[in-house]
Amino acid sequence: xxxxxxxxxxxxxxxxxxxxxxxxxxxxxxxxxxxxxxxxxxxxxxxxxxxxxxxxxxxxxxxxxxxxxxxxxxxxxxxxxxxxxxxxxxxxxxxxxxxxxxxxxxxxxxxxxxxxxxxxxxxxxxxxxxxxxxxxxxxxxxxxxxxxxxxxxxxxxxxxxxxxxxxxxxxxxxxxxxxxxxxxxxxxxxxxxxxxxxxxxxxxxxxxxxxxxxx
Numbered sequence: 001x002x003x004x005x006x007x008x009x010x011x012x013x014x015x016x017x018x019x020x021x022x023x024x025x026x027x028x029x030x031x032x033x034x035x036x037x038x039x040x041x042x043x044x045x046x047x048x049x050x051x052x053x054x055x056x057x058x059x060x061x062x063x064x065x066x067x068x069x070x071x072x073x074x075x076x077x078x079x080x081x082x083x084x085x086x087x088x089x090x091x092x093x094x095x096x097x098x099x100x101x102x103x104x105x106x107x108x109x110x111x112x113x114x115x116x117x118x119x120x121x122x123x124x125x126x127x128x129x130x131x132x133x134x135x136x137x138x139x140x141x142x143x144x145x146x147x148x149x150x151x152x153x154x155x156x157x158x159x160x161x162x163x164x165x166x167x168x169x170x171x172x173x174x175x176x177x178x179x180x181x182x183x184x185x186x187x188x189x190x191x192x193x194x195x196x197x198x199x200x201x202x203x204x205x206x207x208x209x210x211x212x213x214x215x
Contacts, residue, residue, distance in 0.1 A: 003082060003157075003167060004150035007089045011097040011146050012139065014090070019101035019138075020131075023108075040092045049159040052088045053079065056160070080162040088156045093149055097142040104138030105131075141206045148199040152192060168192045 018037060022030060040048060055061050056078035063075035078084050108131060116126040154169035163170065168188055175185030 001151060003086060003089075003165065004147045006082070006086050007093060007150040008143050008147045010086065010090050011094050012143060015094055015097035015101055015142065016135075016139075018094075019098045019105055022098070022102045023105035037098050038095050041095055045092070045155050046159070048092060049088060049156060052084070052091070052160060056084050056087070079160060080164050082161075082165050084160045085157050085165045088160050089150050089153060092156070093146045096145050096149065100142030100145060101135065101138040104135050104141075108134050137206055137209065141203055144199050144203040144206065148196050148203070152196055 018033070022034060022037075043051075053060065057063070058075040058077075058079070060078070062078065063072065066072040067075065078087075112134075113126050113130055116130050117123065121129065151167065152169060153167065154173070157165050157167045157170055163174075169192065172185045172189045172192070175181045175188065179185075
């Protein structure tokens with residue numbers, strides 16, 4: 001759960017500025033930015049993980065560069081911990097957050113912001129009191145979607161966490177195939193299923209209300 005919350009928060013902090021730019025810009029850079037954001041979805045999950053291994057390993061590109069320039073005496077522990085898993089999960093789930101936010105931000109009438117600034121609101125205040133509240137449905141929908149995907153991920157925690165980062169799918173795997181405790185594994189699988197179904201139901205409800213303009 002902690003890992004899912006961390007991935008959700010980081011995806012939101014990175015995804016909101018990208019979604020805002022996509023919703024407001026009409027330049028030729030927009031299609032390229034959209035392709036760059038969606039590109040992780042075009043690559044297989046195992047290939048993505050091995051790509052991050054090349055970057056984050058003790059002798060990977062990042063540590064090798066820092067040590068070669070004398071900025072580090074020993075490699076940073078970037079893999080087989082929560083950091084490495086979170087980075088890889090944010091990389092793949094960020095597009096879902098951006099797409100959820102972009103649709104809502106596009107629906108915000110620019111004239112509302114202009115009216116707020118005409119009445120004396122600064123750009124910062126207009127964003128905090130107009131744009132941010134109106135984009136809450138997208139924030140909630142994107143957060144629910146990313147969180148539900150993060151807590152149910154299995155391949156990334158196994159490859160980049162090395163069985164050191166415990167997530168519910170990994171607990172189910174170990175209990176069923178290693179310990180052979182089928183009842184406990186089934187109980188954990190049921191808990192994961194219930195959480196996922198509840199989150200998806202709330203996500204659908206929030207999305208429907210946002211599209212109807214109720215929120």
